[in-house]
Amino acid sequence: MSFLTLDHLSHHYFSKKNYTKALDDISFSVKDGEFVALLGPSGCGKSTILSIIAGIIEHTAGEVYVGEQPLRKSELDIGYMLQQDYLFPWKSIIDNVLIGPKIGRDQSSETKKRAVDLLEQVGLANITDSYPDSLSGGMRQRVALVRTLITNPKILLLDEPFSALDYQTKLKLEDLVWDLLQKYNKTSVLVTHDIGEAIAMSDRIILMDANPGSIAKTFEVPLELRNEKPFSARRHPKYQILFDKVWEALNQNEAGSQQTKVVDSSNDT
Numbered sequence: 001m002s003f004l005t006l007d008h009l010s011h012h013y014f015s016k017k018n019y020t021k022a023l024d025d026i027s028f029s030v031k032d033g034e035f036v037a038l039l040g041p042s043g044c045g046k047s048t049i050l051s052i053i054a055g056i057i058e059h060t061a062g063e064v065y066v067g068e069q070p071l072r073k074s075e076l077d078i079g080y081m082l083q084q085d086y087l088f089p090w091k092s093i094i095d096n097v098l099i100g101p102k103i104g105r106d107q108s109s110e111t112k113k114r115a116v117d118l119l120e121q122v123g124l125a126n127i128t129d130s131y132p133d134s135l136s137g138g139m140r141q142r143v144a145l146v147r148t149l150i151t152n153p154k155i156l157l158l159d160e161p162f163s164a165l166d167y168q169t170k171l172k173l174e175d176l177v178w179d180l181l182q183k184y185n186k187t188s189v190l191v192t193h194d195i196g197e198a199i200a201m202s203d204r205i206i207l208m209d210a211n212p213g214s215i216a217k218t219f220e221v222p223l224e225l226r227n228e229k230p231f232s233a234r235r236h237p238k239y240q241i242l243f244d245k246v247w248e249a250l251n252q253n254e255a256g257s258q259q260t261k262v263v264d265s266s267n268d269t
C-alpha cells in the first residue's frame with residue numbers, strides 16, 4: 001500500500017484581481033521508505049506540492065491521502081527542510097535542534113541525548129553550545145537536518161536543501177543525508193533543479209512541466225544506482241545513461257512549452 005498518494009491534485013493561487021494555475025491534475029504515490037525526487041523548471045509547482053503535503057496550503061481540487069485516509073484527517077508527522085536553514089541566531093545549536101521537541105513538550109533527557117547523538121552522526125560533536133553565526137553554511141544545514149530528524153517524522157520534505165551550498169559541501173551532504181535516511185528508513189520527497197542530484201539520491205524521478213505545473217514523465221532509477229551512495233552513483237556507467245534521458249526529456253518539454261507560448265501569443269493578436 002502507498003504511504004502517500006496525490007490523486008488528481010490541482011491548485012490555483014488567487015489574488016484580488018487574478019489567479020495562477022500552479023498545479024494541474026497531479027497524481028502520484030510514494031511508497032513507505034521510498035525516496036522520490038520532483039524535478040522541473042522554476043515555477044512548475046514543486047514547492048507548492050510540498051506545501052500542500054505539509055498542510056501549509058490547502059489544495060483547490062483533488063485529494064491527498066496518507067494511506068487510505070485524507071491528509072486533513074490524518075496526523076502525519078512531517079519533517080520539512082528548506083534551502084535556508086532558519087536557525088535562530090540567538091539560540092545555541094542544541095537549543096535550535098530541540099525547538100521541535102520543546103513545542104511538543106518533550107524535554108526528556110532521552111531526547112537531549114538523541115540530539116547530541118544525531119549531531120555526532122552528522123560530524124558536529126562538541127558544538128552543542130556554539131551559536132549559528134560561528135558555523136559554515138554546510139554545518140548549519142547539518143544542524144537543520146538534525147533539527148528535522150529529532151522529532152522522528154514519518155516523511156521528510158526536502159525543498160532544494162543543498163542548492164545554496166558550494167559543490168563540494170553539497171556532494172558531501174548528499175551522501176550524509178542519504179545515509180541517515182536509509183538508516184532510519186525514512187520516506188522522502190526531494191525537490192531539486194539538479195538532474196544529477198535527483199538521479200544520485202532518489203528511487204524515482206518525477207519530471208514536471210510548467211504553465212501549469214503538471215507531470216511530464218516518470219523515471220525509475222536503476223537498482224544498481226539506488227544501492228550506491230550518491231557520490232558513487234554519480235560515477236556508475238548507468239548514471240550517464242539516465243542523465244541523458246532526463247536531459248532530453250527536459251529539453252523536449254522546454255521546446256514544447258515555448259512552442260505553446262508562440263501559438264498563444266499569435267492567438268492574442
Ligand SMILES: Nc1ncnc2c1ncn2[C@@H]1O[C@H](COP(=O)(O)OP(=O)(O)OP(=O)(O)O)[C@@H](O)[C@H]1O
Pocket residue numbers: 013014020021022040041042043044045046047048049213
Ligand atoms: N503565494 C503565491 N501566490 C501566488 N502565486 C504563487 C504563490 N506561490 C507560488 N505561486 C506561483 O505558483 C507557481 C508555482 O510556484 P512554486 O513556487 O510552487 O514553483 P517551484 O517549482 O517551486 O519554483 P522554483 O523552482 O523557482 O522554486 C508559480 O507560477 C508561482 O509564481
Ligand SMILES: [Mg+2]
Pocket residue numbers: 046047048
Ligand atoms: Mg520552489
